[in-house]
Every structure is written in structure tokens, then in C-alpha cells.
Amino acid sequence: MNFDEKQHDVVVVGGGNAALCAAISAREQGASVLLLERAPFAERGGNTAYTDGKMRFAYDGVDDIIALSGDLTEDEIANTDFGAYPESDFFDDMARVTMHRTDPDLCEILVRNSNAVMRWMNANGVKFQPNYGRQAYKTNGRFKFWGGAPLATYGGGPGLVEALYKQAEKVGVQICYDAWVKELIHDVDGVHGVVARIDGRMQRIAASAVVLACGGFEANSEWRTRYLGKGWDLAKVRGTRFNTGDGLAMALNIGAQPYGHWSGCHAVGWERYATDFGDLDVTPHFQRHSYTFSIMVNGEGRRFLDEGADIRNFTYAKYGHLILEQPGQFAWQIYDDKVAHLLLDEYRTKSVTKVKADTLEELVQKLDDVDPEQCLKTIHAFNAAVDEGVAFDPNIKDGKGTRGLPVPKSNWALKIDKPPYQAFAITCGVTFTFGGLKITREAQVVNTNHEPIAGLYAAGEMVGGIFYFNYPGASGLTSGAVFGRLAGASAGAHARSHASAPGSAAASPTTAPQALS
Numbered sequence: 001m002n003f004d005e006k007q008h009d010v011v012v013v014g015g016g017n018a019a020l021c022a023a024i025s026a027r028e029q030g031a032s033v034l035l036l037e038r039a040p041f042a043e044r045g046g047n048t049a050y051t052d053g054k055m056r057f058a059y060d061g062v063d064d065i066i067a068l069s070g071d072l073t074e075d076e077i078a079n080t081d082f083g084a085y086p087e088s089d090f091f092d093d094m095a096r097v098t099m100h101r102t103d104p105d106l107c108e109i110l111v112r113n114s115n116a117v118m119r120w121m122n123a124n125g126v127k128f129q130p131n132y133g134r135q136a137y138k139t140n141g142r143f144k145f146w147g148g149a150p151l152a153t154y155g156g157g158p159g160l161v162e163a164l165y166k167q168a169e170k171v172g173v174q175i176c177y178d179a180w181v182k183e184l185i186h187d188v189d190g191v192h193g194v195v196a197r198i199d200g201r202m203q204r205i206a207a208s209a210v211v212l213a214c215g216g217f218e219a220n221s222e223w224r225t226r227y228l229g230k231g232w233d234l235a236k237v238r239g240t241r242f243n244t245g246d247g248l249a250m251a252l253n254i255g256a257q258p259y260g261h262w263s264g265c266h267a268v269g270w271e272r273y274a275t276d277f278g279d280l281d282v283t284p285h286f287q288r289h290s291y292t293f294s295i296m297v298n299g300e301g302r303r304f305l306d307e308g309a310d311i312r313n314f315t316y317a318k319y320g321h322l323i324l325e326q327p328g329q330f331a332w333q334i335y336d337d338k339v340a341h342l343l344l345d346e347y348r349t350k351s352v353t354k355v356k357a358d359t360l361e362e363l364v365q366k367l368d369d370v371d372p373e374q375c376l377k378t379i380h381a382f383n384a385a386v387d388e389g390v391a392f393d394p395n396i397k398d399g400k401g402t403r404g405l406p407v408p409k410s411n412w413a414l415k416i417d418k419p420p421y422q423a424f425a426i427t428c429g430v431t432f433t434f435g436g437l438k439i440t441r442e443a444q445v446v447n448t449n450h451e452p453i454a455g456l457y458a459a460g461e462m463v464g465g466i467f468y469f470n471y472p473g474a475s476g477l478t479s480g481a482v483f484g485r486l487a488g489a490s491a492g493a494h495a496r497s498h499a500s501a502p503g504s505a506a507a508s509p510t511t512a513p514q515a516l517s
Contacts, residue, residue: 001176001198003205008034008174009495010488011194011207013181013247014214015039016046016240017477018460020164021117021484022211022491023173024124029492034205035168036179036196038214038242043280044177045161046215047239047432047461050278053153053160054131054474055481056313057114058087068118068128068151079141080130085148087111093148093472097314101261103465105441110466110475110482117481118151125167127154134289134344137394144395147313149474158280160477181246184210186254190454208495209455211487212445213480216433216461217245218265219277227262227435234329235320236270238286238429241277247462251437255447256456260464262435266471267320269296270429272330272353285351288426289316292412293339293394295382296426298326301364301375303382308411311397313473317431324428331426332367334379337418342394353425363421381405383415432476436464443487455494457487 010026012019015037023035037044059065061084066072090111094102122128130136131152136143153160168175176198183195185204193206217223223245224232252258271286291307292315298304305322309315323331335343346352357363360379364372385402392400392414401410437458438446445456460480467475 008207010491012211016048018480018484019213022488025485025488026492027171031492031495033173050239051157053156054149056149056474081144097470098468101468113482126163191456209491211457212247213459214247215243220244236429237277239278257438257448259438261468264434266317266431269426272425272427285349290343294333301371308409318470320428332423334423336416358419432461434467442490459483459487
């Protein structure tokens with residue numbers, strides 16, 4: 001493809017959820033849109049393709065769920081407690097898990113537009129369904145949802161990618177794969193396009209506005225070590241191999257302001273011998289997110305974190321850090337048969353490093369690289385400390401904890417005393433980085449002189465200031481969609497206001513601009 005000398009209203013850099021939402025939103029403003037995806041067609045979708053499609057959003061109750069899930073049966077509705085997740089709870093969770101560092105303006109945009117963006121995505125062909133398999137347990141014959149993320153997209157991340165690409169093509173977004181954007185075309189008046197390697201040659205692509213939505217730097221081992229710290233070059237990468245920080249680099253090179261938690265990232269417990277980068281065929285099998293019902297031990301045979309500190313949605317994204325800090329950068333999750341039925345499906349695939357035994361003495365001998373004597377002492381000490389006076393309930397923080405241990409387990413503490421016993425080896429898997437660019441409330445990138453850069457917008461993982469230390473599970477896709485939609489709308493409006501000639505695509509919006517709070 002030859003894009004030299006061609007003028008586009010909006011160029012979107014990236015190919016995942018945030019980029020696609022930006023492209024579709026810009027088309028709603030009447031802009032001609034070119035989306036440049038660095039990956040080949042088979043690997044399109046960025047990190048979105050590697051997710052399970054969960055999305056956190058504020059909702060008032062079952063009516064919101066029904067409106068977004070058209071296939072719910074009457075029996076499913078009657079036998080399910082979907083609860084509610086008001087905006088106030090979303091705000092509280094964002095503040096709590098980020099230690100009150102989340103940018104107030106960006107957090108407000110995220111939370112207040114979370115429900116609306118779900119409905120907008122649904123109107124644009126994205127289908128949702130209740131996430132029974134991962135966000136609800138059945139108790140007394142009835143499912144109860146927990147954690148503020150009751151819905152996931154049909155087909156998970158790959159299904160979301162497919163739906164958004166289909167809609168982007170339907171509304172006329174031009175898409176180019178294997179398009180590696182290297183530079184921003186800019187001058188004192190702002191950004192006017194990009195330079196990209198396409199079909200083996202460098203091409204200058206002119207545009208009235210550019211939206212950067214091409215991810216963080218989690219797939220760049222040198223940058224991980226530079227910004228996250230010692231040992232992070234050894235972490236596995238859960239998602240795409242193409243998120244190497246190129247978009248951040250090109251923006252910083254023209255004076256964009258870095259913002260947010262550049263030494264922080266989303267990192268989880270992950271299959272110890274997983275592939276170095278995401279592999280769409282097996283990556284979903286590498287998750288190990290049932291740890292709340294386990295105890296975790298390191299190579300010394302000791303527990304090192306509170307497995308039951310909070311529900312999984314509020315701890316899994318930070319526990320990868322603690323695993324990476326352990327000797328050898330690994331740990332083992334240990335379960336007994338009482339909780340075997342609660343383990344998620346990925347524990348039952350071939351892509352696991354697993355041992356099984358009928359006695360604890362036999363089990364600890366099978367844990368590779370673990371001190372068996374100390375591990376057995378750890379298990380016995382844990383069992384002796386479990387509070388037997390509190391009932392176990394997997395749907396809530398049940399307060400069933402331990403007493404007197406140096407590292408407590410605050411909830412879901414059950415003795416490990418019913419064979420057969422199972423253990424799973426894990427390491428750290430990094431999902432995405434938190435550091436990014438500073439943007440305005442219109443998603444326009446700000447420079448180090450605290451001025452908006454004309455014609456440049458950002459969305460998705462490239463936005464800094466939203467997540468610090470941790471994040472509420474399933475809020476990444478929501479953030480990408482909210483800020484992608486906002487960036488696209490702003491870029492489209494900018495292009496329309498700078499239309500070079502009467503009759504250009506940007507001069508005739510197909511729908512009115514959508515105001516975002």
C-alpha cells in the first residue's frame with residue numbers, strides 16, 4: 001500500500017480495543033480514518049486478544065444486565081443474584097486499590113462513562129454475556145455475582161476483537177496490517193501525521209489528527225528493567241509481543257509529558273513455564289487465578305503473601321510483583337480436595353505444571369526447587385492457625401482467617417487436610433504497564449510545558465495516571481473503550497474543524513458528537 005502524499009482526517013495507531021473504539025468513534029464524527037496495526041492479521045488485536053473479555057462498569061441492577069445480555073433466559077434471571085455496582089462503589093474501588101493516587105479527572109471520566117460505553121459497544125456489534133464461569137459461585141442453588149464485573153464479551157478477547165474489527169470495516173475505517181509506525185510528523189503547530197514502515201518501505205502519512213493507542217512497554221525487556229526495576233526482564237509477557245513502547249517513545253520524542261506510575265504494572269501469577277510472550281492458542285490456559293483458596297509457598301517453603309486479603313479482582317494484578325521477588329522468581333499454589341471444584345478451568349488443561357499426592361509428606365517432596373521440610377512445617381502451622389469458628393463462603397469476604405501467623409490469611413482459610421492434594425507452579429506474568437502520557441479531559445496529549453499538543457490524542461494503556469500499584473480487575477478493557485471512544489470523538493472533531501477543503505469527509509459528520517462527562 002502506498003499512503004505517501006495521501007491526506008487522512010484521523011490516523012489511529014494500534015489495533016486493540018482502545019484503537020478500534022477510537023477509529024469507530026472518529027467515523028461517527030464523519031472523519032476518514034486509517035487504522036495502522038503493527039501486527040500481521042493473524043496476531044491483530046493487541047493485548048485485547050489475550051483477555052477473557054471481562055469489563056467492569058457501574059450498573060444499578062438486573063435491568064442493566066438484561067439490557068446488555070439479550071440471551072438471558074427467565075430461569076437464569078430468576079436463579080442469579082447480579083447485585084448492583086453503583087458509581088460510588090467504582091470510585092471507592094479505584095481510590096482504594098490505587099492508594100488514592102488515581103487522577104481524579106481521569107477516574108471520573110472512566111467511572112461515569114463506564115455504563116454508557118458498554119451500551120455504545122453493544123450498539124456497535126459487541127455482544128455481552130454473564131461471566132458465570134469466573135465471576136459467580138453457586139450457593140444453595142443460586143448464582144451470586146461478586147466483584148463488579150458480571151459481564152464478559154462473547155468469545156472473550158478474541159470475540160471482542162472480531163466484533164470491533166467487523167464494525168470498523170462496516171463503518172468505513174481503512175485498516176492496514178504489518179504497519180509499524182516509527183515517528184510522528186510534527187512542527188510547532190502540532191502533529192500532522194505519522195511515518196510508518198509498510199510493505200518494506202518508510203512512508204509519510206499525512207493526517208489532521210493522530211490517536212496513539214498502541215499499548216505500553218511490557219513486551220520490551222530493556223524498558224521493563226529500566227522503569228520497573230531489577231528482575232523484571234525475567235518476567236513472562238502475557239499478551240502481544242508488539243507492545244514495546246514505540247508509541248510512548250515517539251510521543252516523548254516530540255515533548256509529550258510522561259505521567260502516572262512508570263515503575264508500576266499489572267502483573268499476575270502465571271504458569272511457571274509459559275511461553276515468553278502471549279500465544280493465542282495456549283495463553284488462556286496459563287492463568288492461575290484461584291489462589292484465594294490456596295496457600296502459596298516460595299522456594300524456601302514459606303508463605304509470603306495473604307492469599308485471602310481481598311477478592312481476586314482486587315489482588316491478582318499486584319501479586320505478580322511479589323512472586324517475582326521470591327528466590328528463583330517462582331512459587332507453588334497448594335490446594336486440597338475441599339476446594340478442587342472451585343478451581344477455574346485453566347487448572348484442568350495440559351498447559352500446567354502440576355503435582356498431585358495422597359499425603360502432604362509426599363506432596364512436598366514433589367515440589368521442584370522447594371525446601372520440603374520447611375514446606376511441611378508451613379502447612380502444619382497454617383492448619384493449626386485456621387479459625388474453625390467461621391463459615392466458609394466463596395462469594396464474599398467471609399472473614400474465615402488464621403490466627404497468630406506472621407503472614408495471615410484473612411479470608412477463605414480452610415485447613416489443607418483432605419486428600420488428594422494438588423500444587424501448581426507459577427511465576428510472574430506481566431500484563432500491561434501503568435506509566436503513560438498525560439492527557440486532557442478530551443484525551444489530547446499534553447507536553448512537558450503543560451500545553452495540549454494540537455492534533456495528538458491517546459487512549460488505552462498509553463494513558464498515564466489512571467492505575468497505580470494495582471487495579472480493579474476488568475477495568476482495563478473499560479478504560480480502553482472509554483478513552484478510545486473519547487479520543488476518537490475529539491480527534492474527529494479536531495479534523496472536522498481543520499478540514500482542508502469543502503466536501504472533505506471530515507466536513508460531514510454522520511452523527512452528532514457524543515458528549516462525555
